[in-house]
Amino acid sequence: MSDASGILYAAAIDGQGGGTPLSHGDIAAHIKADSLAWIHLDALHPEARNWISEELDYLDPLIVDALLADETRPRLVEFDQGALMILRGVNLNQDAQPEDMVSIRLWIDAHRIITIQRRPLKAVKDIQERLATGQGPKHSGDFIAMLSARLFERMEPVMTELHTALDDVEEMVMDEPSIEERQTINTLRRQAIIFRRYFAPQRDVVAQLRTMDFVWLDPPAKRRLQENLDRITRYLEDLDAIRERAQIVKDELANALADRMNKNLYVLSLIAAIFLPLGFLTGLLGINVGGIPGSDLGSAFWWFVGILTAIGIGQVWLFRKMKWL
Secondary structure, three states: OOOOOOEEEEEEEOOOOOEEEOOHHHHHHHHHOOOEEEEEEEOOOOOHHHHHHHHOOOOOHHHHHHHHOOOOOOEEEEEOOEEEEEEEEOOOOOOOOOOOOEEEEEEEOOOEEEEEEOOOOHHHHHHHHHHHOOOOOOOHHHHHHHHHHHHHHHHHHHHHHHHHHHHHHHHHHHHOOOOOHHHHHHHHHHHHHHHHHHHHHHHHHHHHHOOOOOOOOOHHHHHHHHHHHHHHHHHHHHHHHHHHHHHHHHHHHHHHHHHHHHHHHHHHHHHHHHHHHHHHHHHHHOOOOOOOOOOOOOOHHHHHHHHHHHHHHHHHHHHHHOOOO
16 A cells, blocks of 8 residues: 555665665665665555655756656666666466566666555565565675576466467377367467567666666676576577467468368368269159150169269279279
8 A cells, every 4th residue: 555655665775684664764874875775656646756856856858758757668868877777577467368568667876776566566575575574685786696597486377377378289289180279379369469578678778787887786796696687598499489480380280170171171172073974864764755765664773873873982992993092
């Protein structure tokens, strides 16, 4: 729950992995102090912009606009000894689609961490819980390394689920192809495309951050960022593989359905070829004019049936000899 200024969470980070929750009256003093404070706000709160403008008046208006923008893409912008960062995590909220990724906007420097959300993000909750148990970040560099790690770790089950779903579809296509599976394949490809749209710039953000010379970004934090960079790079490679596999499976499905249709048409063509001469004879002898052979013979019908049967058997034998059957 947010307070009257839209603050969802506020804590003073003690540098040992712990965090002391701050009351509303203590937040302003800690923001101006040299100690590290983390403030997490709700961008949808009507007073959030006013609070940022009053308490963080040293921020460039462009930064404020970016922090509160309706739509954003992952990016990193350096300002003096601070940075504006926008990252995204998979949407693990109830009744939500994972590919509808949730943004987290940050202003981070040596003494202040300002994070802003428009929708809940579990990675932020993870850090809050770690601070409560004394296992949280110790400084700003540690915070961003831990946040990006939690964002990427939360992506792992989603990537596994994509691979598993594609494996299931591929197995069904091989065993019993059905036109309904085409929609499933299209859905998987669409999810992979959406994920890649946000993962690629997020990789660039982490790669750019680990090369910056901020005083609060120490070598251990950069090493952890490198691990995070390797992980998001692997995700991108997996997404490319999923897209390619999905296209191959879709082609296999199209080929299987085409083969099934061709087989059905082939059977129908053989049936039509067998009954074509039979239909011709029955049509010829079925005309209602005088002089039809056998019209005065009582057993003529059975003789005619026998002739048609013999012709049919002869056609089947001929088709087998020609390897049409």
